[in-house]
């Protein structure tokens with residue numbers, strides 16, 4: 332344990348199923364106020380890790396510390412301040428959305444008005460008095476999110492929360508999650524198998540593959556790893572290539588596109604100026620931005636988990 | 638304080654579940670049987686009708702009900718993924734387990750109360766003029782309630798352990814039908830939990846009337862088996878619930 336105290340910390344967390352370590356020596360650190368993106372391909376061990384964080388299953392090895400307390404010793408005190416949504420939303424189909432939340436509220440002991448509040452937060456107010464068996468998958472997912480927020484938790488653990496949502500719903504929920512730390516002082520752990528899902532909200536990223544943590548740092552560090560590229564489309568690519576190589580820039584060609592490593596702003600302006608002065612017609616200048624996904628794929632490459 | 642909140646939460650989950658039909662099913666059927674029975678005991682106007690109703694209610698329905706109640710109380714946690722939500726609430730697992738237990742006991746209390754009412758209704762409709770032997774029926778229903786405890790403990794254990802509604806129910810039905818036969822054996826009857834509701838209710842009625850017309854020869858075995866099996870099933874069920882992995 333270092334000199335820093337984390338809101339949530341795991342040490343050498345390991346889970347074995349039938350002799351296979353599906354989570355292997357995981358050390359995960361989560362600071363207060365962060366949105367931690369827990370990323371990994373299908374079967375990497377995200378849900379298994381989250382189940383251990385919540386005390387639903389017992390680790391074969393290692394420990395979990397939350398709010399400075401040992402999970403095995405003070406599980407109930409810890410759970411008091413955690414909201415969670417694991418894998419698929421839980422619900423009672425024969426009850427209304429409101430009554431579903433009421434079954435939880437009776438135990439969490441928050442005021443009744445909190446139900447209205449969380450329903451509003453996930454925009455489910457209109458469906459509140461309908462039975463959940465009439466809900467669509469996305470509505471159930473929203474109800475699950477509302478349930479996780481009900482007890483005003485300090486820590487929110489969400490396993491693939493945008494599952495089953497349409498694109499607009501995804502953006503909306505992502506926006507909601509993004510605001511949680513600043514607005515309500517919550518810390519969020521968010522799992523996903525899609526980098527794009529957490530790219531826009533996470534402040535820190537942990538990447539898990541085959542049960543092992545292969546990257547854990549601020550998202551900027553991951554971004555820096557991305558070798559960005561610049562693409563320029565022009566009419567006479569042969570001249571363009573000569574001009575650029577005289578400036579020390581090596582390019583690759585695809586049709587009439589020239590591709591080069593990304594450059595600082597000033598340099599790009601210079602390149603474009605030179606190309607135009609050489610009498611070329613520039614059609615498009617674009618930066619390749621999908622490279623973060625490439626990094627994720629590269630990091631988890633060859634990890635045949637399924 | 639905390640536990641009563643868990644109880645209230647469990648109770649709310651029964652809303653719209655039509656559990657009332659299940660609670661009333663056996664008393665209503667027993668009433669119909671009581672109305673048409675020809676069994677008559679010369680010295681006691683009510684006794685024939687009440688005995689018939691007790692036999693119908695306790696031999697088959699009561700043991701089956703324990704399984705139905707237990708399955709019902711866990712059904713939606715299994716189907717809707719509720720376990721992981723309930724078990725990440727800030728309450729101990731034992732509180733959840735025993736809240737469910739107590740709700741089942743409450744439903745059983747409702748059924749037995751409805752049964753007492755049913756005997757009065759049947760006799761009154763038949764125009765009996767003697768006073769209703771409330772104390773005797775009450776004692777019988779009470780002992781029947783106690784005799785269901787081991788089965789409830791066993792059924793709740795099975796219902797929380799197994800995802801399927803059908804599995805434990807089929808086992809319960811298969812073990813219930815031989816109960817009538819086994820209850821007639823002075824040796825094996827008291828040892829067989831599925832025969833206990835029948836033995837308990839008939840014996841308590843007869844005993845409270847000052848007779849000994851029940852099937853029960855060995856009251857000691859009956860009570861020892863009842864208490865130990867209740868303790869055993871409760872302990873195993875609750876420990877398993879607390880220890881198991883929830884995936």
Ligand SMILES: Nc1ncnc2c1ncn2[C@@H]1O[C@H](COP(=O)(O)OP(=O)(O)OP(=O)(O)O)[C@@H](O)[C@H]1O
Pocket residue numbers: 348349353371372373374375376377378379380524636884
């Ligand atoms: N109860 C179980 N018994 C046996 N193996 C299991 C069990 N639960 C999970 N596993 C295995 O553990 C591995 C990790 O599963 P887990 O559900 O944690 O993956 P995940 O990262 O959440 O994947 P996904 O993105 O598909 O949700 C998988 O190989 C899975 O087969």
Ligand SMILES: [Mg+2]
Pocket residue numbers: 377378379418490
């Ligand atoms: Mg998962």
